[in-house]
Amino acid sequence: MRRIVFTLIVLTVISACGGKKQAPIPDPSAAILNAPLNNEACVTGVTLSDTESKIKLIWNSAANSESYEVRITNLLTKAEQTESTTSTSAEITLKRNTPYSWFVTSKSSKTATTAKSAIWKFYNPGLGASSFPPYPAEIVSPTMGQAVILNAGKISFQWKGSDADNDLVNYDVYLGTSSNNVTLIKSQHTTTSLTDISVNANTTYYWKVISRDGKGNTSDSGLYEFKSN
Numbered sequence: 001m002r003r004i005v006f007t008l009i010v011l012t013v014i015s016a017c018g019g020k021k022q023a024p025i026p027d028p029s030a031a032i033l034n035a036p037l038n039n040e041a042c043v044t045g046v047t048l049s050d051t052e053s054k055i056k057l058i059w060n061s062a063a064n065s066e067s068y069e070v071r072i073t074n075l076l077t078k079a080e081q082t083e084s085t086t087s088t089s090a091e092i093t094l095k096r097n098t099p100y101s102w103f104v105t106s107k108s109s110k111t112a113t114t115a116k117s118a119i120w121k122f123y124n125p126g127l128g129a130s131s132f133p134p135y136p137a138e139i140v141s142p143t144m145g146q147a148v149i150l151n152a153g154k155i156s157f158q159w160k161g162s163d164a165d166n167d168l169v170n171y172d173v174y175l176g177t178s179s180n181n182v183t184l185i186k187s188q189h190t191t192t193s194l195t196d197i198s199v200n201a202n203t204t205y206y207w208k209v210i211s212r213d214g215k216g217n218t219s220d221s222g223l224y225e226f227k228s229n
Contacts, residue, residue, distance in 0.1 A: 028106035029063040030115040031088075036122040041132055041164045043125065045094075050127060053096050057104075058089045059117065065106035072102040075121070075136050078222065097126025099135045099164075099219070123164040134163040134211035136219045137171065137192075142207075142226035149229050156195040159209050159221065167214040175199075175207045179223055182206050199228050 035058040036042035045053035057070055070083045070090045076098055083090050094100060104117040123132045138160040142148050148155055161168050171189045175197070176182035186194055199205060205228060209221040 025108075025110045026064040027111060027113040028065040028108045028115045031062040031065070031068060031104040031106050031117040032060040033102075033104065033117055033120050034058040034060060036120075038120040038122070039135070039162050039164060039166075041123045041125050045124060047096075048093060051096055052093055053124060054091050054093050055122075055124060056089055056091050057102060059104050061088050062104075062106040062115065064108055065115075066109055067107045069105040069107065070102065071105070072100055075099040075101055076219075094124050096124050099123050099133070121162060131213075131215045131217060132164040133217035134161060134168050134213050134219045137161050137209040137211050137221040139209070139221055139224050142224065144224050144226075146226045147229055148226050150199065150201055153198055153201070154196045155199050155228065156193065157197065157207065157209075158193045161192055161209075161211050163211070163213050165213060165215075168211060169214050170212050172210040172212070173207065174210070175205060177203060177205055179206045179225070182208060182223070188212070201228055203228050 036044070036055065042055055045055045047053045057072070067084060067086045068088070070085065072081050072092060072094070073079070074095065081092060083092060099121060101119055101121045103119045106115040121135050125132065140158040140160060142155070142157070157173060161171065171192070172184055173186040173189060173194055174182040175185045185197065204225060206223050206225050208223050211219045
């Protein structure tokens, strides 16, 4: 009898261990942005005043997602706004005559893993605007706070430029050891990189890029700090 009971216990344990495994929880997918179109002026906003309008941000539904967080950044002031929604759109009041970037984070209550969409830019036009300044240059290298290893006492700079009118023509690059006094080191540069610039080792530097379009409009990347080693 004891042998029978023991056998039944062993079979029960084996059955439990060999049971069906729980399927893994799928992670949310990244949303696909839809509107406003990337790197273009948004002319579909609802005007609220001379200085503000309401823009509708739209994206496609992402698999395995229950909610979304939209983050939009004023590219002039770097101020950020966020909004959470279970929909695939969000209406946000924004300043006119201002460039913005935005992205969407997909979320699910079933997992802590999230998924981030691509980052898009658009320009929110002002009154009677027929041309738009370039988007502030996107700094690639050196980034804010980066420690840079010099190559024979020299450094290279890299950035990205874009414009809603698609008429970028050149850039001015500034560099200095004081945040209050950066000097123009390259004027009307036509590419998005600058190589073999001599700097001192063990020194904190500040740099920025001014973008210019064919109509003379300009934008400022803002000041970036790095340490040369």
